[in-house]
Amino acid sequence: MRHARLPASDEIALEDVFHALSDPFRLEVVRRLAVEGEQSCQALEGDRPKSSVSHHFRVLREAGLIRTRNEGVTRMNALRRDDIEQRFPGLLACVMPRSND
Amino acid sequence: MRHARLPASDEIALEDVFHALSDPFRLEVVRRLAVEGEQSCQALEGDRPKSSVSHHFRVLREAGLIRTRNEGVTRMNALRRDDIEQRFPGLLACVMPRSND
DNA sequence: TCGATAGTTCGATATTTTTCGAACTTTGGC
DNA sequence: GCCAAAGTTCGAAAAATATCGAACTATCGA
Numbered sequence: 569m570r571h572a573r574l575p576a577s578d579e580i581a582l583e584d585v586f587h588a589l590s591d592p593f594r595l596e597v598v599r600r601l602a603v604e605g606e607q608s609c610q611a612l613e614g615d616r617p618k619s620s621v622s623h624h625f626r627v628l629r630e631a632g633l634i635r636t637r638n639e640g641v642t643r644m645n646a647l648r649r650d651d652i653e654q655r656f657p658g659l660l661a662c663v664m665p666r667s668n669d
Numbered sequence: 670m671r672h673a674r675l676p677a678s679d680e681i682a683l684e685d686v687f688h689a690l691s692d693p694f695r696l697e698v699v700r701r702l703a704v705e706g707e708q709s710c711q712a713l714e715g716d717r718p719k720s721s722v723s724h725h726f727r728v729l730r731e732a733g734l735i736r737t738r739n740e741g742v743t744r745m746n747a748l749r750r751d752d753i754e755q756r757f758p759g760l761l762a763c764v765m766p767r768s769n770d
Numbered sequence: 771t772c773g774a775t776a777g778t779t780c781g782a783t784a785t786t787t788t789t790c791g792a793a794c795t796t797t798g799g800c
Numbered sequence: 801g802c803c804a805a806a807g808t809t810c811g812a813a814a815a816a817t818a819t820c821g822a823a824c825t826a827t828c829g830a
Contacts, residue, residue: 582764587691590684591788609807617790622808624788641797641805658759663683692818710777718820723778725818742775742827 573630577651580632585656588631589663594624598633598663601647608642674731678752681733686757689732690764695725699734699764702748709743 575581589595597612613621625645628634633652634645652660676682690696698713714722726746729735734753735746753761 583691583693583696586687586696590688590691592684595684595687610805618807619791619809620789622806623790626808627787638797641807643807656763659763662757662760662763711775719777720779720821721819723776727778728817739827742777744777 574635575630575632577632577648577655580651580655582656584631585633585652585659588627588633591624591627594628595663597624597628597645598647599665601634601645602649602660602664606644606646608644610642612645675736676731676733678733678749678756681752681756683757685732686734686753686760689728689734692725692728695729696764698725698729698746699748700766702735702746703750703761703765707745707747709745711743713746 589598593614593616600612601607609618609621609625625634625636628645629636632655633648635648636643636645638644647660649660690699694715694717701713702708710719710722710726726735726737729746730737733756734749736749737744737746739745748761750761
């Protein structure tokens with residue numbers, strides 16, 4: 569299985585990150601990965617079809633926000649916390665929900 | 670002239686902000702307003718037609734990122750720095766360009 | 771009042787994203 | 801080897817955005 573390209577930390581583009589996070593489903597995925605840690609796609613899919621979920625994970629992956637590894641038959645997605653923090657310090661903190669949201 | 674609605678500080682939505690900033694032209698406008706302060710639309714238009722520039726300023730305005738006031742025949746656009754900082758602390762700092770961009 | 775300047779709005783087209791089903795791939799278990 | 805589970809890829813259709821010219825609006829100055 570060919571893997572989607574994953575930008576290196578210093579190749580992560582701010583425009584791509586912003587675009588990835590401008591979708592409510594993807595923003596929520598990032599928040600949950602931040603809070604709950606690594607998750608399978610399935611664990612985060614709402615009621616949407618797998619092809620749609622897969623699409624959104626791909627956008628996050630290509631933007632450089634998440635990394636995916638195989639774990640048996642499932643794929644575990646993790647936030648690239650350190651890479652993002654290094655490239656854009658403070659960005660992840662902005663993404664986390666606060667009281668009045 | 671009817672004015673586009675401008676969200677109150679606590680109505681600014683993160684998704685909208687991210688969408689607004691996911692476009693290279695708009696991101697650059699925000700950066701320049703941050704560095705150079707209030708500017709007319711004209712001062713920031715590249716070589717694009719006015720209708721396109723106006724569209725992008727509107728997206729920024731409706732996302733809550735800028736405020737526009739009339740100054741004679743021109744319209745001056747200012748970053749809503751304090752409002753954004755209050756709503757999403759640290760976000761503007763992420764937007765500012767750094768060495769390896 | 772007449773221009774000229776600086777934007778805005780409208781409408782049509784083009785481009786980009788999103789959505790979703792169907793077919794396909796990979797891995798693990800029997 | 802075969803089947804099921806978990807995703808991915810493909811393709812087509814729908815929805816959202818962007819682009820640009822033309823017409824319109826508001827304000828200033830002569």
